[in-house]
Amino acid sequence: MTTQHVTLTVNGEAREADVEPRLLLVHLLRDVFGLTGTHIGCDTSHCGACTVHVDGVSAKSCTMLAVQADGHEIKTIEGMADGANLHPLQQAFWDQHGLQCGFCTPGMIMQAAWLLDENPEPSEAEIREGIGGNLCRCTGYVNIVKAIQQAAGELSAAESAPVVAAATTEGQAVTAEPAAAG
Amino acid sequence: MIPGQFDYVRPGDIDQALMILREREGEAKLLSGGYSLIPLIKLRLAQPTVLVDLRDIGGLDGITETDDELRIGARATHRQIHEHPIIVDRYPGTRELAGHIGDPQVRNWGTIGGSIAHADPASDWPAMLLALRATIVCRSEGGERLVKARDFFLDTFTTALQPTEVITEIRSPRRPMHAGGAYTKLERKVGDFATCGVAAAVGLGDDGRISWVGIGITAVADAPFAATHAEAALKGAHPTEAMFHQAAAAAAAQTRPAADVRGSVEYKQAMAAEMTVRSLRRAVERAQAYV
Numbered sequence: 001m002t003t004q005h006v007t008l009t010v011n012g013e014a015r016e017a018d019v020e021p022r023l024l025l026v027h028l029l030r031d032v033f034g035l036t037g038t039h040i041g042c043d044t045s046h047c048g049a050c051t052v053h054v055d056g057v058s059a060k061s062c063t064m065l066a067v068q069a070d071g072h073e074i075k076t077i078e079g080m081a082d083g084a085n086l087h088p089l090q091q092a093f094w095d096q097h098g099l100q101c102g103f104c105t106p107g108m109i110m111q112a113a114w115l116l117d118e119n120p121e122p123s124e125a126e127i128r129e130g131i132g133g134n135l136c137r138c139t140g141y142v143n144i145v146k147a148i149q150q151a152a153g154e155l156s157a158a159e160s161a162p163v164v165a166a167a168t169t170e171g172q173a174v175t176a177e178p179a180a181a182g
Numbered sequence: 183m184i185p186g187q188f189d190y191v192r193p194g195d196i197d198q199a200l201m202i203l204r205e206r207e208g209e210a211k212l213l214s215g216g217y218s219l220i221p222l223i224k225l226r227l228a229q230p231t232v233l234v235d236l237r238d239i240g241g242l243d244g245i246t247e248t249d250d251e252l253r254i255g256a257r258a259t260h261r262q263i264h265e266h267p268i269i270v271d272r273y274p275g276t277r278e279l280a281g282h283i284g285d286p287q288v289r290n291w292g293t294i295g296g297s298i299a300h301a302d303p304a305s306d307w308p309a310m311l312l313a314l315r316a317t318i319v320c321r322s323e324g325g326e327r328l329v330k331a332r333d334f335f336l337d338t339f340t341t342a343l344q345p346t347e348v349i350t351e352i353r354s355p356r357r358p359m360h361a362g363g364a365y366t367k368l369e370r371k372v373g374d375f376a377t378c379g380v381a382a383a384v385g386l387g388d389d390g391r392i393s394w395v396g397i398g399i400t401a402v403a404d405a406p407f408a409a410t411h412a413e414a415a416l417k418g419a420h421p422t423e424a425m426f427h428q429a430a431a432a433a434a435a436q437t438r439p440a441a442d443v444r445g446s447v448e449y450k451q452a453m454a455a456e457m458t459v460r461s462l463r464r465a466v467e468r469a470q471a472y473v
Contacts, residue, residue, distance in 0.1 A: 002189065004190065020187065021187075021188055021189060021190035021233065022184065022185040022186065022187055022188060022223075024185075024224075043183050043224070044183075044221060044224075044225075045217065045220075045221050045288075046373060048285070048287060051287060057290050057291075058286065058287050058290055059287055059290060059291055060217075060287050060288075062224075063216060063217055063220050063221065063287075063291075064216060064220065064291075065190065065216070065220065065233075067190045067192075067235075068213075068216065068235060068237065070192075111286070111287070114286075115286075129286075130286055131286075132285045132286060132372040132373060133284070133285025133286050133287045133288065133372075133373055134285075
């Protein structure tokens, strides 16, 4: 059988593989690279469990061929935490009990991360719209929405934090208020 | 699900793509966003021997207005269309259609050209292209061929596109004053195909009467179709609720729905009528407000 060589970046790391054109991106990630955090749910493009970022844009990795990702940048759930420090979205899903069985969680977090990149302060309706392509069969979505709201607040606060730090180094008076404004 | 085997090529420009289509006529299938084609290949409902990925071909995703046309590149994603300033400012019907296709991931990657080439009988875009009497630009090595949307959607998954052609652009009339469009989609849940979808485009004359009208309907026949009987009833009429209902009854009579998990024949016909009323009502409101 014919294989093609693909070179791509996965979570900031250069990876390559020889793949059959019919290999799906999700199988490349899970079976070849061993990144099993990306789940296969419905396998029919409906459930969003396999959601990853391709060049920063959320995509269903069961609906993309590995060869299509050649030369592109992939981010998976394994690329979210900073060492032992959870990404604010991961922490928020923990804090808000945004999961029960956890199967949909990696896709849900990747989709939420894309949503917050696009729209850092979404309304509840915008969050629900934004995760419309991701199914959860346990939680009823209420805590997932709360988790995304928590992370949105923290990420916006973190955005404004460097301004506070800069003000401090310049020796200006800093109140405790600005960082909480997010 | 594992697709069957195929070759994959990613040409760098459209001439190369057209050459491959000619050399492997009938075997090659174009890959755009992939959100229609890849599920079919996984289910082995489609088994092309070579996929020609259009991803690296630039210049096919522009959205522009000329003096008399709106031109949308075939590789424009649903999301690009939904968010483009021209669409946001002046094409509310097209915008609401683009925003209701599939789900966010589908809209991130799925393209208008891919969608209409695929021609699912329940897909959304054909309804609006029929309503707007759009033109589809099909390019082959021999040059460009302009196909009217009303001559394009022939049957289920069947279009007038030839195996050696690529859709490069969709052109529709630029929105004049006193004109408006709308798309109403009934779906069981987010991301589902339409149970029924109706697009309407309406132009009003100085006397407030309907001077031109287009209605495109999807998901309630073997292929999306123009509701020509309803259009004939509306032309020259005052845009009243009674007229909308009369037109909707004519539109429903032209449907040929199949009973399935989304509803019975009677239900779908009733919904086609209701969605027609709603789209006409909104299109007229927008036409009256666009001065």
